[in-house]
Amino acid sequence: MKKNALILALAIVTGVSANTTNPVEEVKKEVKTDKSTVTWKAYKVTGSHYGEVALENGALVFDGDKLTGGEFTVDMTSLIATDLEGESKGKLEGHLKSEDFFAVSQFPKSKLVITDVKANGKNSYEVTGDLTIKGITKPITFDMSVYGNKATATLKVDRAEYNVRYGSGSFFDNLGDKTIYDEFDLVVDLQF
Template sequence: MKNLLAITLALVVGTASANSIETEKKSVNAEKSTVTWKGYKVTGSHEGTVALKDGHLEFDGDKLTGGEFVVNMTTIESTDLEGEWKTKLDGHLKSDDFFGVENHPTSTLVFKNVKATGKNSYEVTGDLTIKGITNPVTFDVSVYGSKATATLKIDRSKYNVKYGSGSFFDNLGDKTIYDEFDLVVDLEF
C-alpha cells in the first residue's frame, strides 16, 4: 500500500512538473532598442522616434510566448524636421491634440496571444493602451538571437487622437492626416 501511494504521488508530481511551462523573462535593453513612427497626410508624411521605458519578452526555451512594454510618450519627436518646424511638430505631438503626454506619459503593449508562424516568426495579438484607451492589435514579430523586430499599423482614431482626422472632421481637404500610422520596433535583449 505504501508503494502504491508513493508511486501515485510520484506520477502526480512528475506529471504536474512536466505540464508546467517554464517561462523565462528577458528584459529589453531600452537604450539599444528603437521605436520609429511614421505618420501620413494628404501632402506627405512625417517620421520620428519614441523611447521605450522598459519591457520584456517571455520565452519557453527559444519559443516566444509573451511580452510587455512601456513606452515613454514624453520622448516622442520628429526626425525629419529641424529648427522651428521640428519644435512646433514635437510640441504638437505631445499636446492634447495628439498624445496628451502631460496626462498620459506612457503607453503600454501587453501580449495576449502568440502563435508561431515559422521558425523565428510569430503572429502576436496584444492589448495596446494609448491615452488610457485599450484596443487589441495584431502584428508580426521576428526573433533572431538576442534581437526582435516588429512592424505595427495603428489606427489613432481608436485612441481618441483626433487632430486632422477625416474620421472626426469634415472638409479638411489637403490638411487631412490619415488615421493609420506605422511603428517599426527593433528590440535588443
C-alpha cells in the first residue's frame, strides 16, 4: 500500500513538472531616439499650435512578441514649435518653456513609466502608465500599436492635472477667445 502511494506521488510530481513550461524571458528593446518622434498639438479657441519634443531615452519591454512594459524620458529643453517661423516661433517656444507652462529650467525632463499592458487586438494594446510632468505624476491610459520594430501611440494629456495653468478655463474665468484648452495631444512614433 505504501509502495503504491509512493508511486502515485512520484507520478503526480513528474506529471506536474513535465507540464510546466519555462516562462519566456522578458526582453528590453531600446528606442532609437534619432529615428523616433514625439509630436505635440495644443488647441485654443482661435486655432492650434504644434511642434515636437525629443526623446532622451526609452525602451519597450516584451515577453516573446507581447508588449509588457516600457519607460521613456523626454528632454523638455528640446520643445519646439514647427507651425511658426521667425519671431513668433521664438516667442511661443520661450513662453512654453517658461513658468507659465512647463517651467523647463526647473523641470527639464518629463517621464512615462508603463505600469500595465492589456492586449486589445492583434498588435494593439491598452497601455496604462505613470506620466510625470513638472514633477507631478498622474496615471494615463492610451492605445499603442506595435508592428515589427515600430510602435505608435496617441496620448491625450490634460495639462491642468500637471499645474500648467496659463490660459486655462479650469483655473481662470472670462478668458473668452484667449482660452487655451486643457487637453493636448502627443503623437508618438517609435523605432527600436
